[in-house]
Amino acid sequence: QVKEVEETIDEMLIRLDEFCGMTDVIRNDTSQLLDETIPLIKAKVVEMNNIYAKVDKLEAFVKMVGRHVSFLEEQVLQVERDHSSVSHAVRRILQSVTIPSFKNV
Template sequence: MSVAGEGGAAGEREQPEPQAGAEERSGTHLFALCLTPEPGKEVKEVEETIEEMLIRLDEFCGMTDMIRSDTSQLLDEAIPLIKVKVMEMNNIYTKVDKLEAFVKMVGHHVSFLEEQVLQAEKTLGTFPHTVRKLLRSATIPLFRNKHTSLPQHMYDLPKLYRTEDYFPINYVGTKYQNR
């Protein structure tokens, strides 16, 4: 018995008695583990953020590709059409400029002829020629003798423009154009 008792006593001595500091350390460690989130949760959040950023990057790349294709379509299709329209408009502008010059020239001729008509009216009187003929043929001698003393002037028409020179018969837009 004594051997067993001694061995039993010796076995009790070999087990270390728990110290108060070790228990506190293991409790603190457990408490710290409870407060920190799981490492798997953080990894999932990072992966989700990366996935969202990759989706946004794909959307951005898609938009830039769409812009590039629209730009190339614009350069290939729309710009040549715009150039053709610009050339057509330049032709129209040229015609409008020529028409403005024509109208200005006609205006000068009209004012010249109007001045000549006013001068002729002053010279020959304000009565038109047909009224004077009627008065001459009347039996009243007062009117007959009054205008017989005026000398007869022949009017020479000044050389003016010819509309056909500016707008030929086969000109586009005229009613006489060749069909």
């Protein structure tokens, strides 16, 4: 019966040693994560925030340009309409005027 207890104790010591080994691996991985990986992630976050800010500025610029283009397009259309009506009026006036013939001079 003592032999069984010794075997059980040996088995428990082996399992305890395995458990300690696993906790050491986890502790090392955690230290590496905290010391190396997280600072890299923080640096990438700062870099991405700068990129997001630039994208936001670019979007605002594109919207502003779009508004100006729409405004200018409306002005061009208005000028074309105005020019067309003036052009038609001038044509009507010129067509209504009789031009004397200079053939018999």
